[in-house]
Amino acid sequence: MAKKIISNIxxxxxxxxxxxxxxxxxxxxxxxxxxxxxxxxxxxxILICFLALLxxxxxxxxxxxxxxxxxxxxxxxxxxxxxxxxxxxxVLVITGVAALLISRNELSKNIKVFSxxxxxxxxxxxxxxxxxxxxxxxxxxxxxxxxxxxxxLWNPSEEGLRPLPDHTLFDKDNNRFQxxxxxxxxxxxxxxxxxxxxCLEEKPQLDSLKQAYREDIEFVxxxxxxxxNKWQAFLDQHNPAGLQxxxxxxxxxxxxxxISSLPLHFIVNAEGxxxxxxxxDKAIEVLSNxxx
Numbered sequence: 001m002a003k004k005i006i007s008n009i010x011x012x013x014x015x016x017x018x019x020x021x022x023x024x025x026x027x028x029x030x031x032x033x034x035x036x037x038x039x040x041x042x043x044x045x046i047l048i049c050f051l052a053l054l055x056x057x058x059x060x061x062x063x064x065x066x067x068x069x070x071x072x073x074x075x076x077x078x079x080x081x082x083x084x085x086x087x088x089x090x091v092l093v094i095t096g097v098a099a100l101l102i103s104r105n106e107l108s109k110n111i112k113v114f115s116x117x118x119x120x121x122x123x124x125x126x127x128x129x130x131x132x133x134x135x136x137x138x139x140x141x142x143x144x145x146x147x148x149x150x151x152x153l154w155n156p157s158e159e160g161l162r163p164l165p166d167h168t169l170f171d172k173d174n175n176r177f178q179x180x181x182x183x184x185x186x187x188x189x190x191x192x193x194x195x196x197x198x199c200l201e202e203k204p205q206l207d208s209l210k211q212a213y214r215e216d217i218e219f220v221x222x223x224x225x226x227x228x229n230k231w232q233a234f235l236d237q238h239n240p241a242g243l244q245x246x247x248x249x250x251x252x253x254x255x256x257x258x259i260s261s262l263p264l265h266f267i268v269n270a271e272g273x274x275x276x277x278x279x280x281d282k283a284i285e286v287l288s289n290x291x292x
Contacts, residue, residue, distance in 0.1 A: 009063065013071060015056050024048065039082075060103075098115040130156070164180050185217075186216065193224045217287070
């Protein structure tokens, strides 16, 4: 009996690893359907989690319940791909538990149906909560920062302003700054990094912008550098104007703010709501209209 349990648990873990590896390779690396920013789409790990735990649960449908937590060992793969973070880990665990409930022989049909409906609800919520954009040949952005050669199936954030999320950043003295506190007047936030060539190229234009609007706009530069020493050295050498902040958790910052490329610019109104722009020229155009 013990040998069978160990064998089934091992086979379940290996099957989950295989499904997760294949699923992430398909969606994130091969990406044959050309999903835009697939590494930020949360419905992908939810779908993969459900399929992996459903298969491993079927293999262990008669394994005593007390051994089933071992089937969550492959969740380490989600961590490698930066999907294992709070509170999203709770969503993945709920999805995995629901998949295991569906696979159990001894449970009633009502429990299985409820579990299935719960997973479908979670999946649809995250599917519709984020933009779903398909890249076509020649995909890119024009001078105004707008997508070209792209099929937008839906984009809930396309229209209207978005509130700044709850997120903590740090200055060079390690003082904390809360992103949601950037209210009361217009703020211009520039996301950059010392390794980002285009970011450095636009620095002179950004410096001119800061000088022109220094009386009306609060400027904040947020670095996505993982090497704080390089960031500090840049500040010491160039002494840029405005508040200089850095993320101490780059992956979390990227997820919170949907940052897939740099440079990126936010124009934040007095209520803490923002629009984002990849093009500095487009951001300057909008900013000039805002301050007129």
